[in-house]
Amino acid sequence: MSVATVSQTAMAGQDTTARAGRDESARLGFRLTLPAQILVLFIAVFPLLMQLYISLTDWSPLSGRNWWMAWESWNSFYNYYDLMQDNRFWGALWRTFVVMIVCVPVEFLLGLGLATLFADDFRGKRVFYSILLMPMMVVPAVAGYMFFMLFQSGGPVNDVLSTLLGTRVAIAWLSDPTLALVAVMIADIWQWTPLMFLILLAGLVGVPQDQVRAATLLGAGPWQRFVTIVIPKMKTIIIIALAIRVIENFKIFDTLYIMTGGGPGVATETISVYIYKLTTQDLIWGYVAAIALAILLVLSVVTIWAMKRMAAAREVQA
Amino acid sequence: MSAIRLQNLVKRFGSFTALKTMDLDIGDGEFMALLGPSGCGKSTTMNMIAGMEEPSEGRILFGDRDMAGVAMGQRGVGFVFQNYAIFTHMTVRQNLAYGPRMHGKPKAEIDRRVASIADLLQLTPMLDRPARGLSVNILQRVAIGRSAILEPAIFLLDEPLSNVDAAFRAVMRTELKQLQREFRQTMVYVTHDQLEAMTMADRIAVMDHGVLQQVGTPLEVYNNPANVFVARFIGSPGMNLLPGKPSESDRGLVVDLGPLGATAPLPPSLAQALRRHSGDVLFGFRPEQASLEPAGPGITAPITIVERIGARTIVHLGDDETAMKVVVDNDVAADAGTSVVVVPRLDTVRIFDRATGTAIGGEHG
Ligand SMILES: Nc1ncnc2c1ncn2[C@@H]1O[C@H](COP(=O)(O)OP(=O)(O)OP(=O)(O)O)[C@@H](O)[C@H]1O
Numbered sequence: 001m002s003v004a005t006v007s008q009t010a011m012a013g014q015d016t017t018a019r020a021g022r023d024e025s026a027r028l029g030f031r032l033t034l035p036a037q038i039l040v041l042f043i044a045v046f047p048l049l050m051q052l053y054i055s056l057t058d059w060s061p062l063s064g065r066n067w068w069m070a071w072e073s074w075n076s077f078y079n080y081y082d083l084m085q086d087n088r089f090w091g092a093l094w095r096t097f098v099v100m101i102v103c104v105p106v107e108f109l110l111g112l113g114l115a116t117l118f119a120d121d122f123r124g125k126r127v128f129y130s131i132l133l134m135p136m137m138v139v140p141a142v143a144g145y146m147f148f149m150l151f152q153s154g155g156p157v158n159d160v161l162s163t164l165l166g167t168r169v170a171i172a173w174l175s176d177p178t179l180a181l182v183a184v185m186i187a188d189i190w191q192w193t194p195l196m197f198l199i200l201l202a203g204l205v206g207v208p209q210d211q212v213r214a215a216t217l218l219g220a221g222p223w224q225r226f227v228t229i230v231i232p233k234m235k236t237i238i239i240i241a242l243a244i245r246v247i248e249n250f251k252i253f254d255t256l257y258i259m260t261g262g263g264p265g266v267a268t269e270t271i272s273v274y275i276y277k278l279t280t281q282d283l284i285w286g287y288v289a290a291i292a293l294a295i296l297l298v299l300s301v302v303t304i305w306a307m308k309r310m311a312a313a314r315e316v317q318a
Numbered sequence: 319m320s321a322i323r324l325q326n327l328v329k330r331f332g333s334f335t336a337l338k339t340m341d342l343d344i345g346d347g348e349f350m351a352l353l354g355p356s357g358c359g360k361s362t363t364m365n366m367i368a369g370m371e372e373p374s375e376g377r378i379l380f381g382d383r384d385m386a387g388v389a390m391g392q393r394g395v396g397f398v399f400q401n402y403a404i405f406t407h408m409t410v411r412q413n414l415a416y417g418p419r420m421h422g423k424p425k426a427e428i429d430r431r432v433a434s435i436a437d438l439l440q441l442t443p444m445l446d447r448p449a450r451g452l453s454v455n456i457l458q459r460v461a462i463g464r465s466a467i468l469e470p471a472i473f474l475l476d477e478p479l480s481n482v483d484a485a486f487r488a489v490m491r492t493e494l495k496q497l498q499r500e501f502r503q504t505m506v507y508v509t510h511d512q513l514e515a516m517t518m519a520d521r522i523a524v525m526d527h528g529v530l531q532q533v534g535t536p537l538e539v540y541n542n543p544a545n546v547f548v549a550r551f552i553g554s555p556g557m558n559l560l561p562g563k564p565s566e567s568d569r570g571l572v573v574d575l576g577p578l579g580a581t582a583p584l585p586p587s588l589a590q591a592l593r594r595h596s597g598d599v600l601f602g603f604r605p606e607q608a609s610l611e612p613a614g615p616g617i618t619a620p621i622t623i624v625e626r627i628g629a630r631t632i633v634h635l636g637d638d639e640t641a642m643k644v645v646v647d648n649d650v651a652a653d654a655g656t657s658v659v660v661v662p663r664l665d666t667v668r669i670f671d672r673a674t675g676t677a678i679g680g681e682h683g
């Protein structure tokens with residue numbers, strides 16, 4: 001009994017000493033990283049607070065006052081209230097969502113298919129590989145101009161269709177509300193499937209081949225192997241690829257803006273395009289700040305979800 | 319039906335020949351061990367039997383059926399990988415159920431089979447644990463169970479025990495042997511541990527550098543090694559091989575052991591075989607099949623090292639060309655630096671051609 005008491009006391013003593021040591025080193029660590037922390041605070045948190053502040057006002061660069069004087073036009077949450085009522089905002093959000101829900105899965109499936117092809121060896125693999133990665137390296141503005149030309153009613157796309165169908169096709173792609181959206185999606189898929197392919201290929205190459213062979217020996221066919229071994233092993237990387245593309249696609253702007261400018265009308269106006277117009281044409285920066293913060297919130301939720309899933313997937317994987 | 323026949327099997331990787339013309343018949347229900355040092359082509363042979371690699375030349379038959387062009391999933395072989403290749407993203411249960419599931423078995427049957435194999439391999443308590451993070455000893459049983467659940471007629475195991483600890487290895491040796499007795503599969507078992515091969519196999523195929531050296535029961539391989547490689551490789555320590563020349567004496571044909579200044583007598587049958595032979599030989603005898611005497615007829619040599627390993631003592635004698643070992647009981651007196659007389663048991667003496675390394679006389683003429 002007494003022995004147990006003694007050892008417990010001793011352990012308790014050790015514990016306090018250890019904790020004191022930890023506190024000491026934590027304090028030192030804090031002091032050493034303080035400059036960096038202040039810098040991070042300034043870079044990340046300051047703009048955020050500034051935006052939050054402006055979003056609660058009617059401030060505009062036209063007012064001729066400095067931004068920190070924005071409190072003069074304080075309107076509390078009126079901008080956010082406005083946002084709820086803004087049909088153009090909800091329309092832009094909806095279109096952004098539609099583009100994403102079409103483009104990301106298509107890019108994913110194409111990328112996965114290509115990656116599967118490229119996991120095996122074939123003649124001319126390296127040449128095709130380079131060609132495949134090229135769209136990703138084209139400057140988005142240039143890609144936008146390229147697709148703008150391609151989709152002209154007298155442009156190459158219609159020429160190809162004419163040849164295929166045997167009759168003269170003169171579709172006004174970029175002036176038709178639906179087709180303009182389709183054209184924009186095609187451009188996005190063209191440009192970003194390679195990134196998907198690249199990430200997924202890295203994941204595919206990392207799938208342990210002995211487990212795939214073990215599955216084969218146990219009687220699994222190619223499709224069964226793919227579903228039961230390959231995909232589960234690639235889960236983390238699939239989530240990374242999807243998260244990157246969802247976040248990037250949500251911000252779709254440059255290629256699209258050059259192709260259609262958000263038109264015809266507002267047919268291809270996405271969130272970024274809408275914000276751009278408000279910023280440069282309407283100049284109501286208080287309102288823009290409110291939208292930007294709302295979107296940041298949405299993207300943060302997506303990112304947190306993806307990170308949670310990734311952690312869970314890693315739990316299951318080797 | 320599930321006999322395996324390898325005919326003129328050759329495997330090349332580019333310009334490197336991993337397996338040179340292998341001929342081997344493995345009987346239905348036989349437990350065959352492929353034994354050899356690292357890199358001798360054991361895994362290569364197994365992978366070809368399983369269909370993971372195409373032979374460069376030759377044929378593989380299961381019974382009378384040529385396996386050329388039969389995909390590995392269709393061959394119906396169970397395979398336990400050297401590193402187990404457990405599906406780490408699944409539970410133990412999902413691993414065991416994988417085979418039957420892929421074969422489209424009904425749920426009730428899968429459950430029944432998993433339960434019975436888990437019971438057999440004592441995996442029941444960890445059925446629902448994730449396979450990732452289980453100990454090697456358990457993974458090893460999961461690997462065996464995952465293949466055994468399909469009750470394959472042919473079971474291939476590639477060094478299944480090389481990663482598990484010594485105590486567990488002894489347990490698994492017995493269990494695997496029982497498993498095979500029970501199900502009567504044809505089993506091919508790769509190992510570089512001769513103890514495993516000797517204790518479990520019906521027959522052993524000894525390989526070296528892609529060449530099949532000898533096939534025989536454990537005792538055949540031990541008693542009558544076909545060549546110098548097998549003589550040295552089997553047994554621990556391996557057979558003593560002393561350079562010598564046949565020479566006539568009043569005791570009949572003997573081997574003149576040159577530098578040792580001794581002549582060793584031969585059993586009559588061996589002497590007869592050696593008479594028809596000319597040239598230098600190697601005089602072989604097992605360390606366990608010789609005794610140490612203080613004086614008298616035999617091979618006199620100085621003791622260099624005495625290794626006491628518990629029940630037995632390994633006495634090292636001579637040096638370089640004349641180096642030999644004798645295993646004696648631990649109560650036999652032996653001191654380094656003194657000279658003793660080594661007396662090989664006459665009937666266990668083996669003679670090899672020094673130029674070719676092949677055995678002379680005995681079962682291998
Ligand atoms: N895919 C390959 N390409 C080139 N060489 C190979 C290949 N696979 C095996 N080899 C070579 O063939 C030889 C035999 O290999 P194998 O794996 O059959 O040896 P092993 O007897 O199983 O050895 P271990 O006991 O180390 O497993 C080795 O020298 C190895 O380097």
Ligand SMILES: [Mg+2]
Nearest residue numbers: 360361400476
């Ligand atoms: Mg091997």
